[in-house]
Each structure stands twice: as C-alpha cells, then as structure tokens.
Amino acid sequence: MRLDPWTLWVIVTMVAVLAAVAMNIAWLASPRERSLAYWSLGVLTQVLGLVGILLRGSLPEFWVILFANALLFVSYSLLRIAIRQFAGLPLKWHQMLYAPVLWAVLCSFPAFVESLPARISVFSLLSAALLALGVLDLERVKGHGGIGRWGMRCTLGFTVALHLVRAVLMWGADSVHGAPIISSSAAAWFGLTGMSGLLLASFMLLLMVRERSELQLRRAAQVDELTSLPNRRGFQEQAIAACHAGGVIAVVLLDIDHFKQINDRHGHATGDHVLRIFGQVLHASALGRGAIGRMGGEEFAALLKGLDLATARARAEQFRAAFRDESTRLKPGEAGARLMATVSIGIARARLEPTTCPVTAQTRLDLLLSRADAALYAAKAAGRDRVEAAETEIVERPS
Template sequence: MFYDPLTIWSFTTFSTLLIAGVLLVSWIMWPGENALGYWGTAFVLTTMGLAGLAARGVVPGFVSIELSNAALLLAWGLGWNGFRAFDRRRPVMLLPAVLIAAWLAICQLPGFRDDAVARMWVMLAFTALLVVLSIRELYRRRADRLVSRRLAMGLLAVHLFTMFARPGLLLLGVATVNVEGNVLLDPSLMAYAFELVAFQLLMAFCVIGMVRERRERHFEEAALVDDLTGLLNRRGFQARTREVAAGGGPVAVLVLDLDRFKAINDVYGHAAGDEVLCLFAQVLRNNLRGTDIVARLGGEEFGIVLPGADVGTAREIAERIRLAFRQAGEGLPMREARLSASIGIAVGELPALAPVEALSVLQERADMALYAAKQGGRDRVMVHRPGDWNAGQMGGERRAASPHS
C-alpha cells in the first residue's frame, strides 16, 4: 500500500489548525460563549502536539516526547473544561495540570522515554480519563435535550473506542508499534490520522451546534416570556397548556385579576403599578407547584393551569394566593391601595378527543367565575359549577357563580 506519511501528518496538522481557527472566529462572533474559546485553544495545542510528534528525530527528544504529549493532554483538559464552560460551570484546571506533571515525571524514569509501548499506555490512560470526564460533563445536563449535545457524547464515545482499538490489536498480536514511536515510520498510525481529522471536524460542528442550538432556543423561549414579570406571556401560556391538554385527565383553570389596578396606576404612577405586578408574580411562584403553568395574560390579568387538580385543591391554592398577596401588599408604601385579587376557577376532565377545545371551554368558564367575583365585591375566589352558565353564553347574560365558602 502506497502512502506518504509526511503528507498525511502535515494534512492532519493543517486541518487541526484550520478547525481551531473556525472555533476561535466563532468565539469572537459570540464572545460570551467561552466553550468555543476553550475548544479553539485546545485544537491549537493539538496542532502543536501533532507537529512535535511528527518531528521526532528532527527536534530534541524532550520536545517531541515530553512537551508534545503534554500539549495533547492540556488540549484534552481544555476540551473538558470547554464543556464545563458551556454549562456555565467553573473551570477545573488542577486535574490536567496534575496529569501533565505526572507525565513529565514518569518520562524521567530510566528507559521509559525509549519505550514506545509504555508511553502509549500511559498516554492512553491519561487521555481516556479526560475523555470520560468530557462525556460525563455532557451527560450531566442532558435534560436540556440539545441534539448537538447528544451527538457530541456519541462522538466522544466512538473516539474513545478507537483509542482503545490499537492497544487491543497489540495485545492480540495483530498490530505492532514502531520501536522509536515515530509516527512517520509507523504505517498502522495512518488510519488514526484520518480518524483524528474526522473526529476533530465533527466535534467542531458539535460544539458550534451546541452554542447555536442553545442560543436559538433562548430566543424562542424569550418570545414566550413576559418581560416585566418573568412569567409566561399569553403566547407561552397557550403553547404550554396545549402540551398539558394533550395528556388529557383532570385539570383546573384559574383566571386572576388585580382589583382596582387602574387606580393604583393613576394615584401612584406606572412604576408603582409595575412593582405590584412583579410582587403578584412572585406570590404566584411561591404558592404554585412545579408542574403548574402560570402566565401574565395581559395587563393585570393572569392565568394558571393546575394539571391533575380537583376542586378542593384548586380552591386551596387560590385562597393561599389571595391571602398571600394581601399580606405582601401590607409591606408596600401604597398601603391605602389595599392590594387584593379576584380569582375565578373552573375544573373539569379533559377528554382524549379534542382536549385543547375542552381546555378552552374551561378557561371561558373560569373567566365567567372571575367576572362574578368582581361583581360580588372583589377580593374573593369564585368557582364555576356545572349548570351555572352555558359555556357558549360568553356574550350573553352572566348569572352569579357559587362563592367559595
């Protein structure tokens, strides 16, 4: 088989440097995404390490063995910390530093520097540790369901398997190692050169893909959130409730409205009104379950969906919110405003067929109950009961709802 080792390893080195440039340019474009900087620098160090290994016999042995492999270990350490940076975790450079120090110390043992097989096993152990830590780091935040994160984990796992393939062949006697460990004199390393280029190219795509995917998701989620309160907006509320409705089952819908909110804006100003809205949003967060959906529907109107809740649970949560808001309002300078909220509740069972339409009907009924609470004197919880109103009479006459006793 014809091959030109110098050309192949020169191509590998150049490709690595080119990939590093792509990552570093991407980091400049997105300066807050430090994972790109870590991985770009890691590929620069990989370029230096590969160049040193290929120059065995041309440069001093200390450079081509100790320093070149130390550069590769540092590159993997930066790659691991790049994934930590992506998940907004602190860098941990102590372990890479310890591994590099251990490598340099082991190289000083008599006969070790001249034993290519021994060097291979030590480097394999150190590198494999950093690869496993990288996979573990990615796995920790798998709940974000980023496709590129899963691809990166799979790619690292395949590369780890490839790293162990050569030692396995050596143990089986299928492959041999050049005694001096010179990559230019070992034909069996050609396949690893091509695998390395493929791995680095795909890993760069994965890292950039993780950043792009998260940023796009952030913008999508931002469009579903109310800027002032941090709760879902109407669009986000509709999207989340459609997901809940798809599962069917019992559900409670609450529609909440702040009493005399226009007077607060008129007397104390819009800044005070915004403060009241934020206060109410915090009260909602403090008194709802993790599975509940809450949103600011517009102005001073809020909506809540309680999956799996019955009438008793919905009443209890609504009363807790109402009383907590009154108590929280006592700590504001605008005590004369007597902050309070009216709440309408509707409870029902979502059918397997047309659950979204059924949820919409419940929201209409909760809105009717809220109207009755306003008409009944405000600062109260009203529950819509079957037969109180016809769900289609939204524009017609509204009869009184059953008050919460």
C-alpha cells in the same frame, strides 16, 4: 493512489489547523461563549503538538517525545475544560497538569523512552481517560439535549474507544528502539481518524451552543419580563399539554381590582411593583403548583389538575387573602394614601378525556378560559375581591 505516512501527517496537521481557525472564528463571532474560546485553544494546542511530531527529525528525539505529547495532553484537558464551561461546572485548571506531569515522570526512565509500544499504550490510555472525563462532564449539562449533545457524546465516545483499541494492540507488541512513529502508516491513519473526530466534535460543540441559544430565546419568548412568570404563550403551551392528557382540570383566571386607579393614583412604578408582588405571591401559593402565567395587563391564569371544585376554590381564597395582605406592605410614597390591592377570581372546572387531537385540546382550553372568564366577571359584578367558581361540562363529538 497510496499516501506515504509523511503526507498523511501533513494532512492531519492541516485538518487540525482548519479546526483551530474555524473555532477561533466562531469564538470571535460569539465572544461571550467562553467554551468556544477554550475549545479553540485546545485545538490550537493540538496543532502545536502535531507540529512537534512533524519536526521530530529536526529536533532532539527525547524533547520531541516529552513536549509534543505533553502538548497533546494539555490539548485534551482544554477540550474537557471547554465542556465544563459549557456545562456550568467549576474549571479545575490544576487538573491540566496531571497527565503532562505523569508523562514527564515516565520519560525520566530510559526503558520507557526506548519502548515505542509502551509509550503509545500509555499515551493512548491517558488520552482515553481525559476524553472519557469530558464525556462524563457532558452528561452533567442541565436542561440541554438535542442533536449536538448526542453527536458530541458519540464522537468523544468513539475517540475514547479508538485510543483504547490502540493501547490494547500496542501493549503486547515487541519493543522497538528508536522506531519513529512518523514513519508508521498505521499511526498516521490513526492520527487522521482521530483528527477527523476532533473536527466533528468541534462542529458538535457549535451545534450545542446554537441549540442552547435557541432554547434560551424560546424560553425568553415565553416569560413575562416584569413578573418572571410564563406569559400567555408559555401558559397556553403548558395548559394545552394538560388538556391533551385529560383528567380533572380547573382553570383559574385572576384579575387585580381597579388596577388602572392604582396606576393613576400612585404612579406606574407602584403599579409595576404590585404586579411583581402578585407574581411572587402567585408563584409561592398553592395555585402556583400547576401551570401559571400572566395573560396580559393585570390578568393572570392558573391551571390545577386533580382537584375537586371546593379544594380549587379554597386555594384561590387563600391566594386572594395572601395577596391583599402582602399589598398593604407597599409604601406608595409620602403623599400617597394607604394601598391595599385586591383580586377577583373566576374558576371553571371540568373532567376531560385524553386526546391526541391538537384542535380538540385547544378547543377545550378556550372553552375553560371562557367559562372561567364568565365566573371572573360574576366576581367583579358581585363587588370584587371575591372568588366565583363553576362546574363545567364539556361535550365533545366523537372524532
């Protein structure tokens, strides 16, 4: 069955309406994600532009050419603003006026209005430019990959290419005075293809929002809220990756001395403050150049690569002194005695061969943590506020 152009344009408009409704529902479900709001507004504006094209026979032709196409330009600009919002870029609202104003200026020339090929070519080139800018903004999204971004890039790139091909095909065509675009089957099929791309791009934006939310949740599950350092899970993930890669690895365990007494004597608020200071000093220290994390309670861990035992120990000593000095600046209260927190540190170092076996990597880490814990216990037994280190030999059976 062959569809006439009018039917195709009605289908195009219906697809746009469905996309607008879907994106508005998505925005209402996630009101804090403003990129969905701007995108849904852009799709809605596109619907208004298409309705203007459908009403071409009922409205003065010049005003339809001027305003319907201007609305489509505004729509593409809003889609770009949605991408900039998602990327965390400044929203330059004044840029929305560039394409509509240029179009209005061109429409002031009768020769341009009377030439359908010229109008289609210019419209396609401007649309391609707006969408291409959206693609460039998409490339500036930080810390986000995934299928959604890849799909959005491909979909927008395809739509840009579609507009460019249309501009090239129409550029050399003979001028047609008064030929209604609505009556062209090719134009209607182009509109349907473009609108299908917009629907797919809307889905990709939803996917990008979902992927970023999941990434944020995963990161939140790996971060200790009090110290802002990675938690045990976050540290283990980085440490296992290092054990996979192999090389010289030093695992450092750090435990704040008499932490329970700090809580009992000065209160849990002071204890939390000590933990926060510990995290800040650890992050800023030479130990913080590798993987670090809070293992639980008052125990922390660090992993360093490529250092000899003497250098690893020296870095631990520097941190120990820095934390002790920083803790003396705390003011636990008028009735509280002077506070000076100290830390005991145990280090285990080994040379590892690269491996692709997850079980082997986990076993290596567990062994290094066990040896570092033994060194930490020795530091506690020797009077605390000191560093103990041991070279570790890990013997593995050939797999």
